[in-house]
Amino acid sequence: MKPKRSAFALLAIAFASFTTTQAQDPLPSWNDTAPKKAIIAFVEKVTKPGSTDFVPVPDRIAVFDNDGTLWAEQPMYFQFAFVFDRVKALASEHPEWKTQEPFASVLKGDVKGALASGEKGVIEMMTATHTGMTTEEFSKTVTDWISTAKHPKTGRLYTDMVYQPMLELLRYLRANGFKTFIVSGGGIEFMRPWAEKTYGIPPEQVVGSSGKLKFEMRGGKPVLVKLPEVPLVDDKEGKPVGIQMHIGRRPIAAFGNSDGDLQMLQWTAAGSGPRFCLIVHHTDAEREWAYTRRGTKPSPKAGRS
Amino acid sequence: MKPKRSAFALLAIAFASFTTTQAQDPLPSWNDTAPKKAIIAFVEKVTKPGSTDFVPVPDRIAVFDNDGTLWAEQPMYFQFAFVFDRVKALASEHPEWKTQEPFASVLKGDVKGALASGEKGVIEMMTATHTGMTTEEFSKTVTDWISTAKHPKTGRLYTDMVYQPMLELLRYLRANGFKTFIVSGGGIEFMRPWAEKTYGIPPEQVVGSSGKLKFEMRGGKPVLVKLPEVPLVDDKEGKPVGIQMHIGRRPIAAFGNSDGDLQMLQWTAAGSGPRFCLIVHHTDAEREWAYTRRGTKPSPKAGRS
Helix, strand or coil: CCCCCCHHHHHHCCCCCHHHHHHCCCCCCCCCHHHHHHHHHHHHHHHHCCCCCCCHHHHHHEECEEECCCCCCCCCCCHHHHHHHHHHHHHHHHHHCCCCCHHHHHHHHCCCHHHHCCHHHHHHHHHHHHHCCCCHHHHHHHHHHHHHHHHHCCCCCCHHHHHHHHHHHHHHHCCCCEEEEEEEEEEEEHHHHHHHHHHHHHHHHEEEECCCEEEECCCCCEEEEECCCECCCCCCCCHHHHHHHHHHCCEEEEEEEHHHHHHHHHHHCCCCCCEEECCCECCCCCCEECCCCCCCCCCCCCCCC | CCCCCCHHHHHHCCHHHHHHHHHHHHCCCCCHHHHHHHHHHHHHHHHCCCHHHHHHHHEEEECCCECCCCEEECCCCHHHHHHHHHHHHHHCCHHHCCCCCCHHHCCCCHHHHCCCHHHHHHHHHHHHCCCCCEEEHHHHHHHHCCCCCCCCCCCCHHHEEECCHHHHHHHHHCCCCEEEEEEEEEEEHHHHHHHHHCCCHHHHHHEEEEEEEEEEEEEEEEEEEEHHHCCCCCCCCHHHHHHHHHHHHHCCCCCCCCCHHHHHHHHCCCCCCCCCECCCCCCCCCCCCCCCCCCCCCCCCCCCC
């Protein structure tokens, strides 16, 4: 990701008389290279009435991965930071965690040790911090955390660690009749409380990994309790499944950044008519992190980066 | 359901000069009784800026049961008619069905015998007719069926067996910033192919019972295969679960007609702020079917029926 924010700011000061022209650029933070041109050409052709590539508004479905595509994902998935903070917050109710891995490592502040427990450890921590409560209780916990927790490197709120070029892209697509969806491996109930404010994407357009829910009456009040089973892991092969479950029609545009997005891109690309797929490469060590894998992916130069 | 269509048609001819006034009535097929007044009063208060009951547009979520609420459900759920027709269509590939219940009864045209097999038999028939194919193949089968199959009593297409007053209600709510969702025990993939054309409800706003899907490559093409497992039975306790899974926020209005809708109505009613819940009673044996249960529900006179 290389948003040209600073360049744009300079330009705005130096050529104030060109404000109108600048305002007409729907993607001002994007470099004027092939990816930006391709996006605009795609949007123009699918929205042009009478064009053979015209796509009616209801079919203008665009799906976005979240981690590494809409917001950063380094040094680790932000949801893991939430999990670790929840483990610390709940530790007083669990004296056994002091000696029990991966909890013991989390409580000592040893992230690497905690993640060394692998998938099994992560599932244990997810179960301990994401299940047993009602959906409303969980949503409140997420809202409280996301409005105060800070990224360890930048010291910013996590919702400020979103990519400006992608915010512009979301707005540009919506202004052209697209419905924008998140399709993420992250937890659906973890993303929904802040996705609308941060991305303009309402809860019903957030697709993510989903735990089983149970309806019950508690004190005469109906609640939904989060259970440990996870019927949808919305990653890799799970992404087209999540798309079909929640959206029910094939997207015409998909945006991702990793192997976890491959099947979503394949599913999108295999539809008939015009299609647009984009992979975000992370090559800017100065303003973000440079970790795009070489060799197995197209050169970073080829994509917007 | 008692749409006053004929009364309205007469009125329109007799008092043509009142066309403008008529056009202003958002629910012309509804009798001018308490339910209609209550709906209009609710919509007016939640859409009035500055009102203490004002609800912002994104929170104006309305959910509708389908069978018996938006379209008829007699003499049996229309999806069962689809199942029976599919059993007949597939019979040549299954010679064993000639002697195997419930298939044998279906092939003899004995609906009662087929349904006598109970839940077990229904599941067997659903599995045989709704799984194993890709989502696209299934969608095409539904589309072909729904555009040709006729209701046994009226001889009409099933999509013509929808309730005119409810179509008006859907349009009225949408014109006032509501997002309208189906929340039905019926199959999500059975309803989506025709819900948009029939009700103006797009696939992503259809919530229903959902079978598991599997992503795979077939001949180099990605497909989603329908599996026999059913992770969400979107009925009774399943309805609030389906609402949370797909919508992620609590509706402010809910419309149902049966015990299967109770929990959806409870979940809707238990939210804070203004709420609207309506139960459709079926009391018109002349133009529909009269089968509303007496005693355990409010008198049909109290509701719009």
